[in-house]
Amino acid sequence: MHSYMVSKMSSKMVGSNNLAHARRMVQQLRVEASIERIKVSKASADLMRYCGENAKYDPLLMGIPASENPFKDKKPCTIL
């Protein structure tokens, strides 16, 4: 949507499109500068905690027995 607005503006107002574009850039940067940030150490700790808490529910990580995984082949059985 952002880039759509910019291209629409440049086709309408040829003279002031550079100004409008610059203004939008500044407003965009102000938004980005104003967001709250946390330290990487905290963010990493949270990611690790999420992995740890959910690891037991992750079949690809823990590996589940062949009998429970519909994709793994069961032991071959003979039909008598």
Add this chain to the structure above:
Amino acid sequence: MNYWTLALTSLSSAICSIPFSSLQVQPQPDAKMCDQTFLAITFGPCDSCGLNKPLMNIYLKNEPINYCSLCVELMACQGLATGETIHTLKAESESLKTKLEEERAKLHDVELHQVAEKVEALGQFVMKTRRTLKGHGNKVLCMDWCRDKRRIVSSSQDGKVIVWDAYTTNKEHAVTMPCTWVMACAYAPSGCAVACGGLDNKCSVYPLSLDKNENLSAKKKSVAMHTNYLSSCSFTNSDMQGCDKKANVWDMRSGQNVQSFETHESDINSVKYYPSGDAFATGSDDATCRLYDLRADREVAIYSKESIIFGASSVDFSLSGRLLFAGYNDYTINVWDVLKGTRVAILFGHENRVSTVRVSPDGTAFCSGSWDNTLRIWA
């Protein structure tokens, strides 16, 4: 930050489809997944001119404001009257960029893999191809799992969209699209329809019927015309690719681009949210995958090896987010330990580029689609 799902009504009011652009959608963990979604564009009186029009939600001096598009243009050009020039704006722009870099650097106190040193290392992984789905006549471009964890829809360059039963490898439905390069396909949450699109510039929804004799093409509904080809579509639960080096995060309520990350050295081909929603991973033509944390507002990990020189086309997380599966253009799939940054497995099997990788809804397996015309289920 609260990211809402993007929603779009249409004739069949089922899906959201987005043209080739860098857009991300947060999967809402609590929201009910359903085929019906709602229009999310505000319409009402403009805060500036008072007329009832479709509104853009923007921020002026950190205050949210609703202006119609004409008033936004007028507002943006009012700079001249208040003494702003290109120069002052450029100067402010540069100082804001520097400030942003400083702020981000201040919080960069440690690397993720350092914090993760105390985490137990993962054991040996034995993952093999358990099923091979053959039937497409040309490159497989996209695939999606059904919520029942056994059905898969895949689309191909030959214009065919096939629905498979992954347990038995039987084909349950096949639809021929009127165009080639069907680049996007998605399964409806209800399991009763599939959506797909490609060079025909629109997204079509096909209801799936159990009656084999029914002509599915006759029942299709067109949804969302675009001006460009459809590269990705989903039923409010997927992520959209970017076509440049930037990964952008959008607040769907305001339409505002709230965060932007530009550390990849080449095009980004795939973007996927981390299961908790606080981070996302990207796969790029620069042969690396990277992890970006949204709350730290920076890249926190790079997954790369000198021996990997081909681009990553598609990435997906395992259920806990500990593993990252990435498909590459050198025909392999690499499995990465997300926290430690190391590779835990490399999977061979495909005979051409891997174009798409998706973990099943219950996490018991993942499926890869390739330009070798096949799909493989790994577990």
